[in-house]
Amino acid sequence: MxxxxxxxxxxxxxxxxLMPIYVLLATGxxxxxEVGLSRMWSLPTEVSFSGFLKAFERLSPNxxxxxxxxxxxxxxxxxxxxxNGYVLSKLKFRGSDLLFALVLFxxxxxxxxxxxxxxxxxxxxxLYGSIWGLVLVHVVYGLPITTLIFRNYYSEVPTELIEAxxxxxxxxxxxxxxxxxxxxxxxxxxxxxxxxxxxxNEFLFAVTVTNEPTKQPITVALVNLAGSQVVEWNxxxxxxxxxxxxTLIVYILxxxxxxRGLLAGSVKG
Amino acid sequence: xxxxxxxxxxxxxxxxxVGLRNYLRxxxxxRFQTDLWNTFYFTLFFIAGCxxxxxxxxxxxxxxxxxxxxFRNIYLFPMALSFVVTGAVWRWIFAPGILPNSPQGMxxxxxxxxxxxxxxxxxxxxxxxxxxxxxxxxxxxxxxWQLSGYTMAMYLAGLRGISHDLIEAAEVDGATNWQIFWRxxxxxxxxxxxxAMIILxxxxxxxxxxxxxxxxxGPNNVTDVPAIYMFETTFRANKYATGSAIAMxxxxxxxxxxxxxxxxxxxxxxxxx
Numbered sequence: 188m189x190x191x192x193x194x195x196x197x198x199x200x201x202x203x204x205l206m207p208i209y210v211l212l213a214t215g216x217x218x219x220x221e222v223g224l225s226r227m228w229s230l231p232t233e234v235s236f237s238g239f240l241k242a243f244e245r246l247s248p249n250x251x252x253x254x255x256x257x258x259x260x261x262x263x264x265x266x267x268x269x270x271n272g273y274v275l276s277k278l279k280f281r282g283s284d285l286l287f288a289l290v291l292f293x294x295x296x297x298x299x300x301x302x303x304x305x306x307x308x309x310x311x312x313x314l315y316g317s318i319w320g321l322v323l324v325h326v327v328y329g330l331p332i333t334t335l336i337f338r339n340y341y342s343e344v345p346t347e348l349i350e351a352x353x354x355x356x357x358x359x360x361x362x363x364x365x366x367x368x369x370x371x372x373x374x375x376x377x378x379x380x381x382x383x384x385x386x387x388n389e390f391l392f393a394v395t396v397t398n399e400p401t402k403q404p405i406t407v408a409l410v411n412l413a414g415s416q417v418v419e420w421n422x423x424x425x426x427x428x429x430x431x432x433x434t435l436i437v438y439i440l441x442x443x444x445x446x447r448g449l450l451a452g453s454v455k456g
Numbered sequence: 457x458x459x460x461x462x463x464x465x466x467x468x469x470x471x472x473x474v475g476l477r478n479y480l481r482x483x484x485x486x487r488f489q490t491d492l493w494n495t496f497y498f499t500l501f502f503i504a505g506c507x508x509x510x511x512x513x514x515x516x517x518x519x520x521x522x523x524x525x526x527f528r529n530i531y532l533f534p535m536a537l538s539f540v541v542t543g544a545v546w547r548w549i550f551a552p553g554i555l556p557n558s559p560q561g562m563x564x565x566x567x568x569x570x571x572x573x574x575x576x577x578x579x580x581x582x583x584x585x586x587x588x589x590x591x592x593x594x595x596x597x598x599x600x601w602q603l604s605g606y607t608m609a610m611y612l613a614g615l616r617g618i619s620h621d622l623i624e625a626a627e628v629d630g631a632t633n634w635q636i637f638w639r640x641x642x643x644x645x646x647x648x649x650x651x652a653m654i655i656l657x658x659x660x661x662x663x664x665x666x667x668x669x670x671x672x673x674g675p676n677n678v679t680d681v682p683a684i685y686m687f688e689t690t691f692r693a694n695k696y697a698t699g700s701a702i703a704m705x706x707x708x709x710x711x712x713x714x715x716x717x718x719x720x721x722x723x724x725x726x727x728x729x
Contacts (some may be wrong), residue, residue, distance in 0.1 A: 193516060193519055193521060194521070196512075197516055197517075197523075197524075197527045198514070200509075200512075200513060200527075200531065201527055201530045201531070202477070204530050204531055204533070204534065204601065204605075205530060206549070207542070207545040207546065207549065207601070210545055210548060211545055214548070224553060224558060224564070225558070225564065227548075227560065227561060227564055228564065228565055230570065274621065279540065284722065288719075288722055291718055292711075292714065292718060294716070295658050295710055295714040296707065296710070297661070297662040297683070297703070297706045297707055297710050298662070298664075299662065299664075299683055299686050299687075299702070299703040299706055299707075300703040300704060300706060300707035301704075302690070302703065303696070303699075303700055308566075336669055373680060384536055385536070388537065388538030388539065388540070388665075389538075390491055390538065390539065390540050390542075390665040390668075390669075391664055391665065391683075391687070394693065397604070406538050406540045409538075409540055409541065409544060409669075410540055410544075410668070412670050413544040413547070413669065415542075420548065423528045423544065423548075424544075424545070424548065426544075427541045427544045427545055430538060430540070430541055431536075431537050431541045434536045434537065434538070435533070435536055435537070438533055438535075438536035438538070439529075439533075442532070443530055445535075445536065446532070446609055449535060449606060449609060450609060450610065450613055
């Protein structure tokens with residue numbers, strides 16, 4: 188009896204969480220003639236991919252932009268974060284804890300408060316309006332969380348290993364590449380998944396740095412698509428699903444590591 | 457174009473110092489006052505909703521039953537989505553349609569089940585109580601939908617960390633499940649609650665994408681928040697002074713929440729190690 192009640196509650200909550208996915212799928216797969224407002228909650232009587240095809244046609248350049256943005260942004264922020272984590276956990280120096288605290292504060296700074304200097308800087312170096320400018324912004328903004336995850340990861344590695352390498356005459360970088368880097372794969376998995384998801388989903392930097400529609404990533408294109416009155420609902424919903432699909436697939440396949448990144452973000456040291 | 461020039465002038469460093477005038481003007485601005493009230497109520501209900509739902513979900517999923525991990529994954533998946541996607545879908549769900557004859561979204565669902573009395577104008581309503589704009593409710597629901605899984609994950613990590621011996625000892629002493637939860641588990645989860653409040657609070661203070669994609673400012677700014685005002689005044693109206701003043705107020709609000717938190721996190725770490 189008690190078990191039945193638990194399941195009942197679990198299922199009710201699951202329905203709440205899955206409702207938007209139902210709406211996305213049911214609306215996205217409907218042919219145009221069935222999209223009317225009065226049939227929003229009913230299943231499509233025939234499955235039509237025309238919504239998806241139309242959405243893909245409109246959004247495919249932006250999907251490509253998002254991949255061009257996300258891959259380098261993720262890799263660079265992961266690698267630099269890994270080196271930062273090494274330095275801040277193993278090569279403690281005067282003020283390194285304070286430095287780490289300041290880096291962490293970067294994780295919480297509202298994007299809005301750095302927009303002006305950021306745009307100014309990107310204009311000065313000639314990257315304003317380009318995907319590469321956006322890559323740079325995301326690498327920098329990703330560093331706090333990647334540094335945090337790697338610092339915590341490396342602090343479990345015995346310091347003797349590092350010292351032994353130092354005794355053998357290995358320099359800072361050689362120690363990193365010979366000792367830490369080879370055992371960093373689990374850390375990299377967590378960081379890469381986290382950064383991939385975050386950068387893919389980000390909107391404000393994307394809309395302020397890239398102003399030409401052809402250069403905008405998927406989130407900006409989706410808002411423009413959803414904001415237009417002339418685009419059919421099935422296309423909008425199909426577009427939203429396309430925008431969500433890459434991170435959703437990563438979550439379904441590698442949710443365990445996503446969860447670790449998520450919990451690392453709540454700074455438990 | 458001429459306004460864009462003023463931005464260019466700003467970038468070249470040609471500006472005059474006006475002291476705190478921009479901030480004073482901002483706090484007298486009715487739209488910004490509305491934004492602050494909206495942020496206050498949004499934060500309040502959003503945090504309360506995420507904490508309540510988060511702990512309920514965590515307790516349910518923590519039970520030793522078949523399929524619990526599937527449910528956990530379902531509750532957590534919105535965290536993998538963009539706020540922009542969430543906004544687009546929930547806008548479609550909560551769009552009120554034209555009442556009473558052609559309802560849409562939730563209102564339509566209510567009609568199907570004969571619950572017409574629950575139909576209302578959702579995020580297009582301009583009703584407010586004690587400066588709480590009820591149009592915020594759909595936005596709060598969408599935000600809780602997206603982030604309560606996160607709170608659940610935090611609580612779950614806490615519950616898993618409680619030693620079985622402790623629970624068993626309490627059971628031997630004849631404690632009921634209810635007593636075990638309130639007397640043992642709940643106090644242990646208290647620091648997690650604080651962490652969650654701070655993380656959620658800072659998200660809420662700077663929330664932008666979700667509201668922008670879902671409702672925008674709404675009629676009479678009923679769903680406006682500082683981040684949207686900042687974005688529109690800066691990039692649509694080219695008022696950079698107002699925009700940066702709002703951005704600084706947001707930074708200060710977030711800093712007030714986050715700096716003590718980071719400070720205490722570091723102190724604790726020092727004590728432990």
